[in-house]
Amino acid sequence: MKKIVWSILLLLSPWAMAETAEQQWPTQDGPVTVVWQNPDEFRDVEASSGIQERYENHVFATLGKQFQKRLSGLLKDGEQLTITVTNLDLAGDVRPSFGASASDIRIVKSVYPPMIEFQWALLDQNKQLLDSGEVKIKDLNFENASSSLRYQNDALHYELSMIERWSKRDLPDVLASRTE
Template sequence: MKKLSVTLLAVSSMLLTFVSSAATSEVKWTNSDKYRDVHAGDGHRAKFKARVFANFEEHFSGLAEKLPEGQTLLIDVKDVDLAGDVHQNMQRIRVIKEIFFPRIEFSYQVLDGNKNVLTSGDVNLKDMNFMMGSNLRYNRDSLGYEKKMLDEWFEKTLLQ
């Protein structure tokens, strides 16, 4: 029994060490009340906005995991314009058309384990061709167009 406890303790501490040294992300939402378009179709606006922000934060976290151990990806989002536009008929619905392309404006920093800035920049992403080509990776995701755009930026900017 004692041998099992010692083994479990050793494995647990190794896992904790791995988790604590993995790359992480932090997302800040600057002046989010002034964003171009984070509006719900049908539904509660504040809850929709909270879901959208949580979804983006989770996505940035997943992207940060691709960075080397110990690094931190800091994101300061300054504007969001989701793909599509909300129209009012009998109910509020988000209509996706080519003319309502996704945009996101943010600044970023990548820090090393000692909090030194490795790289940084201001980004103004937009995908005017978001409906062209394949989007199979996120075809069932409400933020699929935005996530694809962020993936492309991340790979081109931070993984090369």
């Protein structure tokens, strides 16, 4: 009888429910929508300390807001831009601290550059596709980039400056033509 009661309690516990609930990551809405597609398959969004889910939530919200900030001013009234992030690799690599502390550590070296892969789609006010494409941003010179100084107090400063540089230099023609 005790086994049945414990089994029922386990099934109804918040931990069991959390395992079955689908994870919802932040998606920024407005003229620029950022969607995080299959984040469990991303190359590296590993927390070095703390709760993994909270860390991912912070990373996705911070980078999503950067996309919005950089791209929303380029759109005409009624247009919608959707960024679908398909892969993310944060600068550095998380390594175990082997008992030196309770947390792992993120080693940032030039051999671990940041990278973001995404698809974008621009819709007009009638929801007709104007243009779309796939982008892979990888910053091999991330440690020496002067633009990262702007974000130096942010844990994601390499990724934020990488998105900023892409939005200034490498925008697709359909978006870049609006800044002239």
